[in-house]
Amino acid sequence: MNVRRTTVVQALLLFGFWLALSQRFEPLFVVTGAVTAVAVTAVTHRITGACLRHDAGHLPVFRIPGALLRGVTFSMWMGGRILMASVQLAIIALSPRMPLEPCTIRFRTQLRRPIARATLANCISLVPGTLTVDIEGTEFVVHALSPTQVDDLVSGELQNRIAAVFLEEEQPAVDRDTIKEGDIA
Secondary structure: OOHHHHHHHHHHHHHHHHHHHHOOOOHHHHHHHHHHHHHHHHHHHHHHHHHHOOOOOOOOHHHHHHHHHHHHHHHHHHHHHHHHHHHHHHHHHHOOOOOOOOEEEEEEOOOOOHHHHHHHHHHHHHOOOEEEEEEEOOEEEEEEOOHHHHHHHHOOHHHHHHHHHOOOOOOOOOOHHHEEEOOOO
């Protein structure tokens, strides 16, 4: 998909999002939504194009609906994961002896798109008890309050779900030997 088509699709999606949220169809709201969508697209179209780009080209338009569906499924899974981690963290915090086992994990991801790697970093940090500490290219350093909180990361499930959303190949599991006991020195 060329840059013009990407820009038009972005503006139309933003305008549709505006209409869906406002649910107001009076001329003032429609014009305001259209102007806002065009303005945001004008400011961000280069960034959006770079994020959607893989080495050889853009995400094909016909693959976007499937990616959006996988994105919604991923968001629901991530919400459940955040809820479960919150309960785990509450149990640890409310325990009289507070059984913290802080650890760090260093791993390389094979996610190619920058937006996929950014999504991975943000999802790790969204889960209570885990934090993306450093990223250098494809290498991530993650801190967790206990090794069980990085199980989805070690098993490769989190990366594979993100890879599915961004139409990338399956990701390998992370080697458990990369988990280091104790806080970051």
